[in-house]
Amino acid sequence: MRISVAATALSGAVALSALAVPVAAHAAAGPSAQAQLSSFAANSAHATHAANSARTVRPKDGIGTITFTKGVVNGGKDIVLGTTTKKAVTATYTATSSSGVAVTEAFLWQGTDPSSTDTITGALGTDDDPVCIESTTQTGVYSCTAVFNIDAAVDMPYNGAAGTWKLALGGYDLYASASFDDNVGTGKIKKTSKLTVNATPEPVKKGKTITVTGKLTRANWNTGAYSGYASQKVQLQYRKKGSTTYTTLKTITAGTGGALKTTVKATADGYYRYSFATNATTGASTATGDYVDVK
Numbered sequence: 001m002r003i004s005v006a007a008t009a010l011s012g013a014v015a016l017s018a019l020a021v022p023v024a025a026h027a028a029a030g031p032s033a034q035a036q037l038s039s040f041a042a043n044s045a046h047a048t049h050a051a052n053s054a055r056t057v058r059p060k061d062g063i064g065t066i067t068f069t070k071g072v073v074n075g076g077k078d079i080v081l082g083t084t085t086k087k088a089v090t091a092t093y094t095a096t097s098s099s100g101v102a103v104t105e106a107f108l109w110q111g112t113d114p115s116s117t118d119t120i121t122g123a124l125g126t127d128d129d130p131v132c133i134e135s136t137t138q139t140g141v142y143s144c145t146a147v148f149n150i151d152a153a154v155d156m157p158y159n160g161a162a163g164t165w166k167l168a169l170g171g172y173d174l175y176a177s178a179s180f181d182d183n184v185g186t187g188k189i190k191k192t193s194k195l196t197v198n199a200t201p202e203p204v205k206k207g208k209t210i211t212v213t214g215k216l217t218r219a220n221w222n223t224g225a226y227s228g229y230a231s232q233k234v235q236l237q238y239r240k241k242g243s244t245t246y247t248t249l250k251t252i253t254a255g256t257g258g259a260l261k262t263t264v265k266a267t268a269d270g271y272y273r274y275s276f277a278t279n280a281t282t283g284a285s286t287a288t289g290d291y292v293d294v295k
Contacts, residue, residue: 033125037107040170041115064179066097068169071185080283081152082192095142104171106146156221162281191219195287199272203293216258228258241269
């Protein structure tokens with residue numbers, strides 16, 4: 001079994017009954033992650049109530065026997081995806097329960113209410129159950145790792161998916177009591193951007209004008225291609241031959257179709273490039289420097 005369970009104090013029958021409680025099916029074999037998430041959120045109260053009629057746990061309250069804390073998605077870094085990017089993204093969290101932890105489930109999702117598919121605008125599940133290991137010094141405290149295998153061509157079908165996603169966690173303790181928390185942490189999923197640059201003429205006389213053109217594009221998940229990214233601030237940077245450091249010469253705004261064009265005076269041999277900083281929906285990018293020989 002992939003999850004460490006402290007079941008020595010329980011009979012085999014109780015342990016098996018806990019693991020037999022229906023949980024979200026694996027993504028590869030079951031329904032969509034959206035349906036899995038809404039089912040877990042909507043039914044966690046019923047599962048808990050059936051196992052422990054002394055209390056009722058409502059979805060999203062996070063007041064089951066398991067408490068989820070310290071959720072971190074992708075090590076706190078942005079998840080940047082192109083049109084065909086395949087990436088394994090790790091989420092880590094702590095599950096704490098005096099009744100032990102039998103199994104947990106992890107989801108990344110967008111929306112307002114995880115208990116209804118109508119209010120979930122995006123959801124990602126894991127292929128395998130998260131791995132949870134109990135602390136050797138703190139009984140009932142488990143360090144857990146979930147892996148989301150993201151395929152942008154399949155999982156990012158529309159541009160609105162870019163932005164902040166929440167980490168939802170659910171689980172059952174060794175007595176089949178259900179717990180659920182729809183926001184244990186957040187992560188940002190962004191579109192890959194690309195930049196090109198071309199500095200002309202080459203070579204050029206010192207003091208003459210250099211024209212630097214280029215284009216800013218980003219992944220378009222609606223079409224599966226890269227589209228021009230207009231109205232964005234882009235820096236023109238320069239590195240003198242023999243130096244390792246780029247300096248910013250000016251900031252310009254990408255035009256129609258992401259087109260970039262500006263001019264500078266030739267001073268010395270060196271490299272010109274464009275650089276775009278990240279924003280809420282799009283990852284940063286930097287063009288490879290274009291060398292200009294100044295005579």
